[in-house]
Each structure stands twice: as structure tokens, then as C-alpha cells.
Amino acid sequence: MTVFNPFPIVRADLRRNQLLVWVTLVLVALSVATGIAVISQERALREGSARAADDFDLLIGAPGSATQLVLTTVYLRPQAIPLMDGGVLAKLSAAEGVKYAAPIAFGDNWQGHPIIGTIAAFANRGGTLTPTQGRMFERQGEALVGSDVPLAVGEQFSPAHGLHHDDDDDHDSEEHHGVTYTVVGRLPARHTVWDRAVLVPVEDVWQIHGLAQGHDPHGDPHIGPPWDVTRLAGVPAIAVKPDSVAGAYRLRGEFQGGRSLALFPAEVLNELYMTLGNVRDLMSALALTTQVLVVVAVLMALLVGFLARQRQFAVLRAMGAGRVYVFSVVWLEVVLLVTLGAALGTALGWGGSLALSHWMQSELGFALPVRLGAAEGVLVGGLVLSGALIGLLPAWLTFRRSIAEGLVSA
Amino acid sequence: MMGLGSALQVTNLRYGFSGQAHALLDVPSLELPAGHSLGLSGVSGAGKTTLFHCLAGIAKPWSGQVCWGDTDICALTPEALAAWRRQHLGLVFQDFHLVDGLTALDNVLLPSYFGHWRVPPGVRARAQDLLASVGMQAPNRLAALLSRGERQRVAFARALLLQPSIVMADEPTASLDPEQRTQLGDLLVALARSQGTTLVVISHEPDLLARLDHNLVLHKGQLHARTSQEVAA
Numbered sequence: 001m002t003v004f005n006p007f008p009i010v011r012a013d014l015r016r017n018q019l020l021v022w023v024t025l026v027l028v029a030l031s032v033a034t035g036i037a038v039i040s041q042e043r044a045l046r047e048g049s050a051r052a053a054d055d056f057d058l059l060i061g062a063p064g065s066a067t068q069l070v071l072t073t074v075y076l077r078p079q080a081i082p083l084m085d086g087g088v089l090a091k092l093s094a095a096e097g098v099k100y101a102a103p104i105a106f107g108d109n110w111q112g113h114p115i116i117g118t119i120a121a122f123a124n125r126g127g128t129l130t131p132t133q134g135r136m137f138e139r140q141g142e143a144l145v146g147s148d149v150p151l152a153v154g155e156q157f158s159p160a161h162g163l164h165h166d167d168d169d170d171h172d173s174e175e176h177h178g179v180t181y182t183v184v185g186r187l188p189a190r191h192t193v194w195d196r197a198v199l200v201p202v203e204d205v206w207q208i209h210g211l212a213q214g215h216d217p218h219g220d221p222h223i224g225p226p227w228d229v230t231r232l233a234g235v236p237a238i239a240v241k242p243d244s245v246a247g248a249y250r251l252r253g254e255f256q257g258g259r260s261l262a263l264f265p266a267e268v269l270n271e272l273y274m275t276l277g278n279v280r281d282l283m284s285a286l287a288l289t290t291q292v293l294v295v296v297a298v299l300m301a302l303l304v305g306f307l308a309r310q311r312q313f314a315v316l317r318a319m320g321a322g323r324v325y326v327f328s329v330v331w332l333e334v335v336l337l338v339t340l341g342a343a344l345g346t347a348l349g350w351g352g353s354l355a356l357s358h359w360m361q362s363e364l365g366f367a368l369p370v371r372l373g374a375a376e377g378v379l380v381g382g383l384v385l386s387g388a389l390i391g392l393l394p395a396w397l398t399f400r401r402s403i404a405e406g407l408v409s410a
Numbered sequence: 411m412m413g414l415g416s417a418l419q420v421t422n423l424r425y426g427f428s429g430q431a432h433a434l435l436d437v438p439s440l441e442l443p444a445g446h447s448l449g450l451s452g453v454s455g456a457g458k459t460t461l462f463h464c465l466a467g468i469a470k471p472w473s474g475q476v477c478w479g480d481t482d483i484c485a486l487t488p489e490a491l492a493a494w495r496r497q498h499l500g501l502v503f504q505d506f507h508l509v510d511g512l513t514a515l516d517n518v519l520l521p522s523y524f525g526h527w528r529v530p531p532g533v534r535a536r537a538q539d540l541l542a543s544v545g546m547q548a549p550n551r552l553a554a555l556l557s558r559g560e561r562q563r564v565a566f567a568r569a570l571l572l573q574p575s576i577v578m579a580d581e582p583t584a585s586l587d588p589e590q591r592t593q594l595g596d597l598l599v600a601l602a603r604s605q606g607t608t609l610v611v612i613s614h615e616p617d618l619l620a621r622l623d624h625n626l627v628l629h630k631g632q633l634h635a636r637t638s639q640e641v642a643a
Contacts, residue, residue: 002493005523012511016554315507318468319568320496321524322489404469408459 006328009316013309013333020305024298025341028383031294032345033352035287035379036372040353042280043375044368045360046273049075051367052192053265055125058240058248060088060101063261070268073104073237076114076193086214086232088260092240093225095254097247099126101225103235105205108159113149115159115181115198117205118239119224123187126241134185137201140223143181144199147189151198155183159208179208191367206233291383298338299390306330306394313398314406323399331388331395338387342380346372415445415608416479416498416575418465423474425464433472435460435631442624444479444575447602447609449619451636452628458612461628462580465610466499467491478576496524500569500607502579502598506561508568510554514546517553518567533571540567544597559590566598570605577602578610583618592617 014021053074061069062082071077092101102122108115120136123129123144134153137144145151158180181200189195201223203213211233215222242248248264255262306313313326350372357368420440424433435457442448452458463469465476467483475482478498486494495501508517518537522529541549544563553561562582569577582598583591595618602609611622619625625636 002489002525003527004525005527008512008516008520008523009509012509012516014511016511312507312509315503316520316524317492318466318495318501319521319524320492320499320572322492324489325524402469404463407463407468 002322002324004322004325004328006325006332009329010332010336013329014336017305020301021337024301024337025344027294027298028338028341028387029345029348031287031291032342032380032383033349034290035284036346036349036376037353037356038280038283038287039375039379040349040370040372041356041360041368042283043373044353044357044370048191048368049272050266050269051369052194053269055190055192055194056239056265058242058251059263059265060084060092060238060240060255061236061261061263063258066261066263066268067272069237069261069263070265072106073239074265076106076116076197081236083234083236084238084260086212086227086234087229088255089235089238090227090229090232092238092251092255093227095251097243097251099241099243102239102241103202104237104239105202105235107161107205107209109162110149110151110157110159110198113146113196113198115143115200115205117200117202119202121224121241122239123199129187131185132188134183137184137199138223140201140204140207141181142184142201144185144187145183146187146195146197146199148195149186149198151183153183153186156180157183179204202235287379291379291386295338295383295386295390298387299334299393302334302337302391303394303397306398310398310401310406310409314401314403314409317403318407327395327399330398331391334391334394335384335388338391339384342383342387346376346380349376415606417444418442418448418576418608418610419475419477420465421475421477423461423464423471423476425460425469425471433631435464435471437461437474437633440626440633442608442610444608445606446624447599447611447622449622449625449636450610450612450628451614451619451625456628457631458628459580460631461633462578462610462612466501466578467495493525496521496572498575500572500574500577502562502565502569502577502582504581504584506558506565508553508556508561508564510552513550513552514541514556514560514564515549517564518549518571520568521572537567537571540570543567543601558586559594562586562590562594563597566594566601570601570607573605574607576608576610580612581614582611583613583615591615595621 056074059069059073062084064082068079068081072079072081089101089103092098100119100121102119103117105117106114124136131144151157203215203223206213212231214227214232216228216231240251242251252262252264316326317323353370357370361367418441420437423435423437425435426433450458450461460469464471467486471484474484476484481494483491483494509520512520515537518541519529519534522533538549541564544567546560546563546567553564556564579598583595586594595615599609599621609622611618613619626633627636
């Protein structure tokens, strides 16, 4: 078998046809970058949103929309949801197999940061979270801030009414005069929207809104459970930490009924992911279609380029180059262009996806972890393989063409 | 003496396009001793290029033999023919056909890549010597930037790189200005003689043809001898 080196010709051709080279590289790169961005962003959204729901094993709310309950509670999307009878909280708190049953009460904000009334057991996630600064709240009037809240430990602030800060809406942003919280601690970053939240004793939220505070005002002064069932206000949601999987299913069955809605946020997310999956499939199909079109366009451009150079290839063969030599030149040029374009597109898609995640994190409130997975590998590998296969066509046409025909071609 | 020329012996060569009843080219016999030079001329359409292609193994004739030395190139497979051309034949074209994206030196070295991954030892030095001998002063300049005269000089050097026993040139001076025509025509003949190669040239240039050992004219696909007076005219 004859050893040969087609690269001097490949290099010379690529150098000489720079317009074709750059157009091909840009088209392939954009096509790959789009595909990678779509796939990696969909995965990042799925993983990021799932991570945000990790703190909510079982969620109890008033009968209604499960999606609305999850969005409002897990992702703190400001929506008014119906209140549940306070008796549910008391019953859950005393139920067997419950580590904690934490009321989640909304209604106020500080400069757009939602103020959530809850109990200390939820704030430290059953003792698994330790404040990076200060301590947990221990009495009314104390607040624990998420890692992204620009309040220092020791600082005081007044809450404003409303689920979100709105400079143009005086009603929603009305300040609760005379109410002041003191920041006593800061939680570590969880990379969820809860990093933007301010956690206070739920009794404070009830008190500010003129509701019963769950305890006998003349009894033992404390915050959190045990509750006085006769003095419990309605709550929009309860985050339950069961002590076992079996317990979680039992509790869901027990509290799923006319008075309350019990759900696993992960299940609701799964339904969303199925919908999201359909969108992803659609986007993937669009990306694939784009890639096919790009490959076809590139092939046509290269084919025209190769046909225009039939004389050059004929001259090479007349000078002693074998048919395999010119076949290799043509095929390598196609493969090199597609591979380089794919590599460029991978870097572009990866970088673009990172930038998009950074921007979306500030919009959604939870981190979108971008990584390259098998799907992206299949996308890039598939494109390169397609290029390698499709490149066989012009290579074969050049291989088959007679030298005499090539020499007299224009 | 570097290469030793191959003798040419053509027997009953007939060539035509497929589907044609009559041959475009009919050469019952043609002989050229090793190391000699042959000029082919004729009006346009007489079959010069077709004969050139047949002698170079580029076109396959209907019938007959084209023997260079002991090898009947009509009987070779495409790959064997490519190897034969690589080892025995140097080609010069009217339009030079350099690869514009390569330097003059890399163009000369190009044939060595058809049979090797790396340029064999000594071949690079030979390429540089050949470029110097054809008067090429800028071996590292891109071919796209060379003048027509310079391009043809590089083409001459490329044809001689692998010390072929045969050099064939198709109208090698036709696209040059009159001064360069004479200069480069002289150079081609001198180079071929100095290397002992058999030289076949298609040309209409009387000055060039007059320097060759033998001259034939093609008329309607058939060869006729030319006297030196006819050549000079």
C-alpha cells in the first residue's frame, strides 16, 4: 500500500478558499451551538428546579391547583393562594412520623425580598443548616436572611405589605409602620430562590396581619410548636419533613382530602418535566432540522467548490497522485471543516449556555447548573459522523472522474 | 547523468470517444529512442492533446500499445498507472497548474507527497537546486504571487523533481510573452538534455520545435514527419 500525505494540498486548499472555509465554519458552529444551548439549558432548568424542590418533601395546601401551590411555595412566585384551616397545621405537627410541619406564610417583603413566616426547624432544615453568620431566630422580631439578602446581621428593617416590591404600586408596597425586625443570622447559599428570602417567626406574620398567633397570650411565651389549635390562623402552605418514605406516603394519603391538598413537589415537577420534555423534543427536532439544512447547505457549497477544482485534482492525478490520494484530500477537507465547526460550536454553545444560565438565575431565582452530557456528545458526534459520511460523496465523485475529463473541464 | 530516458514505442494506437464509429487518433507506429526529444504540432483539433494524453497514460485508447521502455502503460491498472507516472513521468502544462496556496518550493516538492508521508532525504535539497537552476529567486513565495514566467519555471522544476525518465510538455511556452517563450523553451530543452530524459513537447513555437531531435505533425488524427525546413517555417 502506498503511503502518501494529502495534508499539504488540504492546507493549501483551505488557505486559498478562505471565504468558503469561514462560511462553512460559521454555519456549522452556529448550528451546533444552538443545539447544545437548547439541550444543556433544558437539562439545567430541570436539574436546577429539582434541586430547588429538595427542601420540600411533602407539601400541604388548601385544595386547589397543585402547580400553583408548588410555584408559590417552592419557587416563591408571587400568587395569592387560598388559606388552609389552622387545624391542619396542629394535626400535622402532632402526627406520627413527622419530623417537622412548618407553616409557610407569605404576604410581606423587604425591598422585593419576600418575607416568609415559618418555624426555626424549617429555617435550619431540621438542623442540617447552620447560619454562616449569627444564629437562628429565637423570638418574635428576629429575622434570618438568605445569602443574597443585602442586610447585615444586627441591622433592622421594616416589612412592606405585598408579595413583591413595586415602586409604582403604593398599595402593594405599603409599609407596616411600627413593625421592625432585627437580623440575627444569615443562612448559607442554597442556590435557590430561597437565598433571596427573609425568614421570620410565623407568629410575627400573623400578628402583623391581625391574625391569631397560635399560642395562649397569657401562657408560656414561645415561638413555633406546640400550637394552641383554638388560636391558629389559616396558613397558605405547610412544608412537612416526614421521617421515612413510607411515612411520607402515609401522610400524603392522610391529608389528601376535602380540607387539604397533599403533594410531593417532585411529582408535580415530573409532570412539568414531561411537558418540558415535549418542548425539548420539539426544540431538539428544530435543532436537528437546522443541522440537516446546514449540512446540506455546506455540502452543496463544498460540492460546487470541488467541482470547480476538478482540473486541479486531475492535474494531481496526471502528476502521479493515486485516486485514493485525491479522494483523501476531498474527504479530509470536508471532515476537517465539519469537525472544526463542531468544536467551535461546542465552545460557543457551552459559553452561551453559561451566560444564559447566569442571566436566568437572576430572573428565576435558582441556579441553572450547565454541564455537557451524553446528548450533546451524540449531537456533535452525529454531526461529525454525518459530515464524514456526506463528505464521501464529493470524494467519490472526484475519485471516479477520469483524468482526461478533469483536465479539459473549465 | 541523473535519469536515463525511456524509449517510446507506439503500436497500432487507435482512440476515439465512446459511441463514435471512427477513431479520432490513428497511429500505426511511433518510435522515439531513449533520451531523445520529440516535437508534436498540428492545427487545433488535429488530436495533439489526445495523443499527449494517450502517451501519458491519461486517456485509455481503444486499441494498441504504448510502451515506455518495457512497460505497456495501456495494460496497467489505474493505481499501477499512477505509480508509473509518479516514478517515470514529469508533466508540464500550458497553464502551469501550480497549487496557489503553496509556496514555489512546496509546489516543486508536491509529487514527493504522492508516495511518501515526509519528503525523502535529499529531495528537498534537489528541489532547491532545481529552483535555482531554473532561475527562481524566491522559493518561499506563494505560487499565487508569482508571474507567469516564474510559474512556468516552478512547473519545470516540479516536473523534474523525482528524476523522471520522461518529460512531457503540453504547449509549455504558449501563454508566455515572446521573450520568455524563447528563454523558457531553451531552458526546458537544456534541462531535459542535462538530465538525460526523453522529452515530448506539443508546441507551435518554431524556435522551440527547432531545438528538438524529431518533429511530427498531426493532421486529422494521423502523424506525419516534418522536415527541419517545415519546422523553421
